[in-house]
Amino acid sequence: MRWTDHRPFVRPAVLDRRRLRRAALRYAEHGWPVTPGARLTGHRFACGRPGCPIMACHPALDSWQETAGTEAARVRAWWRHEPYNVLLVTGRRFDALEVPAALGVRALGAVRLHRRPDAHGPVAVTAAGRWIFLVTPGRPLRSELDQRLDVVHHGLGSWVPAAPSRMLEGPVRWAVPPEQARWRLPDAEVVQARLADALGAVRAPQLTVPRQMSTARRGG
Incomplete structure (x- = not known):
């Protein structure tokens, strides 16, 4: 028998499925409810229905x-055969504040500059330039934020994509990984205050709803 250091070939789809399953299990292990999302196939998302x-x-x-x-056996079963995207269900353990990149960058910079531990938490970023701040649940949007079409509050009945899910423009990634935030969720009111403070430096949006967003998912 000849020994070789060549690793066996594993199809990319299998690697993607395993990577997505590992991520889903990791989120579930920390109490974050997950559900499988339609997988990207060409230029559309296929759910199999x-x-x-x-x-x-x-x-x-x-x-x-x-x-x-968050049940591990159920999560494993969902990702046993298909490379489903990983969706985090909001309104239970956390809400999510989805904002444009310009607003997200300034708000996160202010949090780091002022070293506010109560405002430091996980932040996801999509390749389309959407920033997603995970916060404590149950707080409605402040009026300044609620007036903007490019700010979306995800509460009960909504969800957000989590890394390493693939969107049309590219993969979702963490700007602030949950591990870096020690899986803690910042106070929603404090994060909203930082976002509101950053509004003055951000141009008013065009009156369009962001890609992947629907009017049904806007609001909490």
């Missing part, structure tokens, strides 16, 4: 609100 008309990112299960959770 016959006749599904949704082309944007969306949950792969009709019953995602009832079945989303």
